[in-house]
Structure formats: structure tokens, C-alpha cells
Amino acid sequence: MSVFKKALHAQVAETFDVPPDSVLWRRDFLLGVATAAYQIEGAVDEDGRLPSIWDTFSATPGxxxxxxxxxxxCDHYHRWRDDVDLIAALNVDAYRLSIAWPRVMDxxxxxxxxxxAFYRELLQALRARGIRTSVTLYHWDLPQHLEDAGGWCNRATAYRFAEYADLVSRELAGLVDFWSTLNEPWCSAMHGYGTGHHAPGHTSVTEASAAMHHLLLGHGLALQALRRNxxxxxxxIVLNVGRGTTDGDRPEDRRAAELFELQHNDWVLDPLLKGSYPAALFEQLWQGAEPPVEEGDLAIIAAPLDFLGINYYFRTNVRGDGNGGYVEVDLEGVERTQMGWEVYPEGLAHLLVGFHERYASLPPIYITENGMACDDEVMDGHVVDGQRIAFLNRHLAAVDRAVKAGVDVRGYYIWSLMDNFEWAFGYERRFGIVHVDYATQRRTVKRSAELVRDFLARRNGRS
Incomplete structure (x- = not known):
């Protein structure tokens, strides 16, 4: 049995635990599932789709x-009708998907x-089933020809993104309830251009800073097109946020936790909600890597939002590194997922309340991704994923605590609808509430999905 399967102190649940006073019982609180185009669609060479940076990156050995x-x-491009039936059968209120830029534009x-036409038919089918649609324009699959011209380090890419947003929103107007410009620009910038863990695989903090600025500029320009069309x-917009804590007792350890959240959260939230980048980030961590801001950029970036999507998965424990920065230090004896991430629902409530207190212009929030990877197996036609059920119970309770503390949270999307391509981890890590046998493409509803389905049937009076 793998170390992931024997997660330390893993809590296991057999029921979907929703107290009678939980926000989840409100009919106007959306409970949905989420996916992303490159992770499920396949068909990368069909019907005029262009290569993306993830086609290039994943085809690069190592x-x-x-x-x-x-x-x-998951061959979703060919099996989408069956997948819409699957989504509808789960009784969920909403489905979050992304559009593949390389598939819709030459x-x-x-x-x-x-x-x-593929996305139009998909969205029409979802609407016909009464499922609200949440569409992300950019979930990391930049067309390769734009990366060849400099990618997100090139200011011109922000304008190409606005043109893409204009095209898609004209073509699909009236079929989308929620438009998100970007998914997790922190990951696109830092993992794509700073650490090299994601496509296109660059390793420069200066490039990461430039990429972040151009991503956010593209977001602001795209908003203009979306509002017009x-x-x-x-x-x-959808952001990934992280809770930083320390097990150290020195002042530099406590400052290390602050610096972690500064670079993980404030780097993105401050320009969006305050119209400025956090100066301390570039004074203390990334000297000489200031973003290439031009006149008028920050006003475009800080345009008002109708909602903010929050993706949350785990916390990070840090200590001071002795040079004014921080290093990550794993805690022992904590529950972890198949990804090796600590299960820490308290971090979600803490961050939501903190954002509510800090940002006067904070819009309504949707938890657009939350979930966990498990080493799931089909046994006798069933998948019993008790650790995931416990994970969902505790994180939904954290959301409820935040709502009771005054945070305007209006929905929660489980990541993910189905097992899929988990970026640099390939197909080994399974986040879905529906199991996928990649050899046969057979979908098997896991116990977690059954419990969500049954709860929503009760909530909606369809018992």
C-alpha cells in the first residue's frame, strides 16, 4: 500500500455532513463541480486546434x-454529451469549465x-439541463505561437488575450452565467516562468514578475470586452490563495509566514483590489524584479469585479532563512493528500475572513476550486473515497464559518468532476469525484459524488 494511501491520521467519513444551519441548505448557494479544457478534452490535433504550451511541455522528456x-x-471532446448527462445526474447547480484558446482562434x-461550435453546443446542453455555466477563458493553455513570441513576458500577449476574450464573448454571449478571465495567474506566472514546474518551464523571478503583470493587464482588458459583449x-477572476504559518518562535519565523502570504496572495490581490503592487515584496524578496508597469495599467487591472473566485488546497509551513526570506519546512504527523499536501481546512476560513477585513472593495466570493487527490481504486464496481468525503465535510464547514463571520461567499465548486490530467503529475493523482479508467474511458461515480447528489436532491426537494 502506498504512503499516500496510508495518509497520516487520515480522517475517514461515510456521510456528507451538512448541519441544518449550514449555508449549503440555501437554494441560492451554488454547489458545483469544475474541470479545465487541457485536463479533460484530449483531441489536441482535431478540428483546427493549434498547439499549446502544455502540448509542448508535456511532450518534453522529464x-x-x-x-x-x-x-x-478524458476524451471529453468526443464524449461531452455523456459527460453532460453525468453532471446533470449529480444534481449540481453549476459547472465550471474552461475554453481552450488554441481551439477557438487561429x-x-x-x-x-x-x-x-463545440463550446456553443456544450453550453447550450448545460443550460437546457438547468445547470448554471461558469466559463474560464484562460486555464494555462497559451497557444504555442504566442509563447514563441515571448509569451506572458511580452506585453503584446495581454492585447492578444483581450482580442480572444472579445471573440469568444461575442460568439457565446447569453450562454454563460459567470465569466472568469484567468485561472490562478500566480501559478501561470510563478510555476510557468519562475520555478519551471509548469509550462513553458522558465526559471526567472524577473520573468515571473513581468508575466504576472501582463496576465493581470490582460485580465483588465478582457473585462472590458466581456462587459461590452x-x-x-x-x-x-479566479485566484489560488495559500495560508502561510510557522512552527518557529523567532520574530524572523513569524515574518517568514507574513512574507509567504505576501508573495502568494498580496502579489495578486493588491493590484486587483487596491490598484498597487505590495512594495515590500520587491524590497525584501525580489529586489530588481519590479513589474513593468506603464501609465494607466493599474487602473485597468483594478477595474471592479462582479465576483472573485478563490481556489484553496493547503497551507505551507515556513521559517526564516536567515537572509530576510523564508524556507518551507514540512510538519510531521499531519494528514496529507495523494499530492503530499497537508489537509488544513482552518486555513480557508482564516484567509476568507482576513480578505474580508483587509479589502474594502472585496466582491462576492465563490470557492471555485477545493478538493483532494486520493489513490482511488474501483472495487466491485464502486469507489469508496472516505478521506475525500471527510475533506469536503471539513472544508464546507470552514466556508460556513466564514459566512457566519460576515464573508459574502455565494458558492463552492468541487475540484474536480472527474479524474484527469493533473499537469506535471500526469494521470497518477486522482482529484475527481468520478473515477476515470483511462484505458476504457469508463466513468464510475465515487461515493463522494453519490453523497453530493443525494444531499442536493434533499435540498432541492427531489427526494
Whole structure:
């Protein structure tokens, strides 16, 4: 049995525990599931789709575990009708998906009609089932030809993104309830250009800083197109946030935890909600890597949002490194997921309340991703994922605590609908509440999904 399967002190649950006074019982609180295009669609060479940076990165030896790629993934491009039936059968209120930029636009900025038609039919089918649609324009799959021209380090990419947003929102207007410009710009900038863990695999903090600025500029420019073309929809952005703590007792350890959250959270939230970057980030951690801000940029970036998407998974324990920075130090004896991430629901409540207190312009919040990877197996036609059920129970309780503390949280999306291509970890790590046998593409509803389905049937009076 793997070390992940024997997660330390793993809590196991057999029921979906929703207290009678929980916000989840409100019919206007959305409970949904989420996916992303490159992780599930496959069909990377079909119907005019162009190569993306993840096609290039995953085909590069040593970049992705076991050499896995998204070439087939969950074959959702061909099986989407069955997948819509699956989503509807779970009784969820909403489905969050992303559009693959390389699938809908050619090199010259013209629409790829077959790609547009795929998403139009998908969204129409979801709406016909009464499922609210949440669409992310950019979930990391930058067209490779734009990366060849400098990618997000090139200011021009922000304007190409705005053109893409304009095209897609004109074509799909009226079919989308929630538009998100970007998914996790922190990951796109830091892991794509700073650490090299994600595509395109660069390793420069200076490039990461430039990439972040151009991502946020692209967000602001895209908002303008979305508001112009689809005024009835809600518009926002999705950010991953992290809780930083320390087990050290020195002042520099406590400052280390502050610095972790400064670079993980404030780096993105401050320009969006305050119209400025946190000066301490570049004074104390990344000297000489200031973002390439031009006149008027921050006003574009800080345009009002209808909602803010929050993705949360774990906390990070740090200590001071003796040089004014921090180092990560793993805690022993804590529960971890298949990813090796600590299960720490308290961090979600803490961050939500903190953002509520700190940002006067904080818009309504949706938890757009939360979930865990387990080493799930199908046994006698069933998948009993008790650790995931416990995880969901505790994180939903954390959301409820935040709501009771005054935070305007309006929904929660489980990551993910189904097992899928987990970026640099390939197909080994399983986040889905639906199991996927990649050899046969058979979908098997896990116990967690059954419990969500049954709860929503009760909530919605369909017992």
C-alpha cells in the first residue's frame, strides 16, 4: 500500500455532513463541480486546434510524470454529451469549465468555427439541463505561437488575450452565467516562468514578475470586452490563495509566514483590489524584479469585479532563512493528500475572513476550486473515497464559518468532476469525484459524488 494511501491520521467519513444551519441548505448557494479544457478534452490535433504550451511541455522528456500528455485525457471532446448527462445526474447547480484558446482562434486571430461550435453546443446542453455555466477563458493553455513570441513576458500577449476574450464573448454571449478571465495567474506566472514546474518551464523571478503583470493587464482588458459583449453575465477572476504559518518562535519565523502570504496572495490581490503592487515584496524578496508597469495599467487591472473566485488546497509551513526570506519546512504527523499536501481546512476560513477585513472593495466570493487527490481504486464496481468525503465535510464547514463571520461567499465548486490530467503529475493523482479508467474511458461515480447528489436532491426537494 502506498504512503499516500496510508495518509497520516487520515480522517475517514461515510456521510456528507451538512448541519441544518449550514449555508449549503440555501437554494441560492451554488454547489458545483469544475474541470479545465487541457485536463479533460484530449483531441489536441482535431478540428483546427493549434498547439499549446502544455502540448509542448508535456511532450518534453522529464517534464511530466511518466511522460503523460493531454493528447487524449478524458476524451471529453468526443464524449461531452455523456459527460453532460453525468453532471446533470449529480444534481449540481453549476459547472465550471474552461475554453481552450488554441481551439477557438487561429494564428491570425480569426475564429475557428469548429472549436466555437463545440463550446456553443456544450453550453447550450448545460443550460437546457438547468445547470448554471461558469466559463474560464484562460486555464494555462497559451497557444504555442504566442509563447514563441515571448509569451506572458511580452506585453503584446495581454492585447492578444483581450482580442480572444472579445471573440469568444461575442460568439457565446447569453450562454454563460459567470465569466472568469484567468485561472490562478500566480501559478501561470510563478510555476510557468519562475520555478519551471509548469509550462513553458522558465526559471526567472524577473520573468515571473513581468508575466504576472501582463496576465493581470490582460485580465483588465478582457473585462472590458466581456462587459461590452455580454452585459447580463457576471465577470470576475479566479485566484489560488495559500495560508502561510510557522512552527518557529523567532520574530524572523513569524515574518517568514507574513512574507509567504505576501508573495502568494498580496502579489495578486493588491493590484486587483487596491490598484498597487505590495512594495515590500520587491524590497525584501525580489529586489530588481519590479513589474513593468506603464501609465494607466493599474487602473485597468483594478477595474471592479462582479465576483472573485478563490481556489484553496493547503497551507505551507515556513521559517526564516536567515537572509530576510523564508524556507518551507514540512510538519510531521499531519494528514496529507495523494499530492503530499497537508489537509488544513482552518486555513480557508482564516484567509476568507482576513480578505474580508483587509479589502474594502472585496466582491462576492465563490470557492471555485477545493478538493483532494486520493489513490482511488474501483472495487466491485464502486469507489469508496472516505478521506475525500471527510475533506469536503471539513472544508464546507470552514466556508460556513466564514459566512457566519460576515464573508459574502455565494458558492463552492468541487475540484474536480472527474479524474484527469493533473499537469506535471500526469494521470497518477486522482482529484475527481468520478473515477476515470483511462484505458476504457469508463466513468464510475465515487461515493463522494453519490453523497453530493443525494444531499442536493434533499435540498432541492427531489427526494
Amino acid at each position: 517534464k511530466v510524470l511518466r511522460g503523460d500528455t493531454g493528447a487524449v485525457a 494564428r491570425d486571430g480569426r475564429a475557428n468555427e469548429k472549436g466555437i 455580454d452585459p447580463a453575465s457576471q465577470k470576475g
